[in-house]
Amino acid sequence: MALKSTVHKAALQIADMDRALYADHALTVALHPSETEERMMVRVLAFALQVPADDARGALQFARGLSDADAPDLWQHDLTGQLVHWIEVGQPDERRLAKACARAERVTLYAYSAAVPVWWSGIENKLTRLRNLQVWQVPAAESQALAALVGRSMQLQITVQDGQVWVADSTRSVEVTPRLLHGEERRSAYS
Numbered sequence: 001m002a003l004k005s006t007v008h009k010a011a012l013q014i015a016d017m018d019r020a021l022y023a024d025h026a027l028t029v030a031l032h033p034s035e036t037e038e039r040m041m042v043r044v045l046a047f048a049l050q051v052p053a054d055d056a057r058g059a060l061q062f063a064r065g066l067s068d069a070d071a072p073d074l075w076q077h078d079l080t081g082q083l084v085h086w087i088e089v090g091q092p093d094e095r096r097l098a099k100a101c102a103r104a105e106r107v108t109l110y111a112y113s114a115a116v117p118v119w120w121s122g123i124e125n126k127l128t129r130l131r132n133l134q135v136w137q138v139p140a141a142e143s144q145a146l147a148a149l150v151g152r153s154m155q156l157q158i159t160v161q162d163g164q165v166w167v168a169d170s171t172r173s174v175e176v177t178p179r180l181l182h183g184e185e186r187r188s189a190y191s
Contacts, residue, residue, distance in 0.1 A: 003033035008040070009153045014048050016160040021053050029062060038112070041146035042089045042138055043073050045167065045176065046110045048158045050087055052076070057084050072100065091119040094126040101130045109135045110178070112143035120181060127182055134183030138176060145174040 010027040027047065031040045043062070051060045058078045063071040074087040086104035088097070091111050100107045107130070111119065116137050127133060149156065149169050159166045165176040 005030035005032050006152075007031075008150070010044055011155050012044070012048055013155075013157045014051065014160075015158070016049075018160050018162065019053070021051070023051070023053070025051065027062070036147070037150040038143050038147040039089060041150060042110055042112050042143050044156070045138065045146060045158075045165070046087050046089055046108070047074055048167075049160065049165070049178070050074070050085065050108060060085065060087075075104075091116065094123050097127060097130060097133060101132050105132060107133045109133070110138055111135060111181070112138040112140060114140040116140070124182070130182075134185075135181040136178040137181050138178050142174065142176045146176065148172065149174065 008029045008031060010029055012025045012027060014021060014023050014025065016022070025047070027044065029040060029044060031037065047060060047062070058076050060074055060076045063073060063075045072086045073089045074085075075083060076085040078084050083104040084106065086100045086107045088100065088107070088109045089112070090109075091113070092109070097107065097109065120135075120137070127135070146167060149167065149172060151169075155169060157166075157168045159168075163177065165178065167174045167176060
């Protein structure tokens with residue numbers, strides 16, 4: 001019998017001073033049986049950092065990710081069904097990223113783990129032609145610290161200022177400093 005995903009509820013209070021975005025979001029996040037809590041929390045972080053200020057071009061949603069090889073971890077479709085933003089978590093190969101860049105207006109990748117420098121050195125030169133791609137590195141110690149915040153029901157305050165991110169629950173706080181590896185830094189979801 002196949003293992004089922006574990007469902008987590010996350011109430012996010014986002015105060016992103018860099019984008020002048022202040023919003024509350026109630027998320028239902030499925031933890032795939034083959035997924036770690038660390039990866040799930042990087043997906044939640046990616047949502048908080050990429051959620052648009054409004055739904056004028058569609059809502060940012062969790063996709064099937066690990067359950068569907070043709071889907072990202074998060075995506076945003078406009079009201080016509082056009083794929084606006086494709087968001088990946090992990091260390092995909094260059095073919096997957098090129099395919100995503102051909103399908104979406106924007107592609108954002110959040111790479112994490114201690115192996116990112118090795119992966120990046122092998123893939124960096126293959127991505128130079130992908131102009132709509134942005135690659136961020138979440139330091140391994142910080143992504144692991146995010147996993148300590150996991151609960152079946154989470155109340156998280158996420159504050160972003162000057163590129164620094166603080167994720168806190170009622171008792172703990174984790175500071176995350178994503179590092180841009182590729183692409184241009186954007187101050188808003190639509191710039």
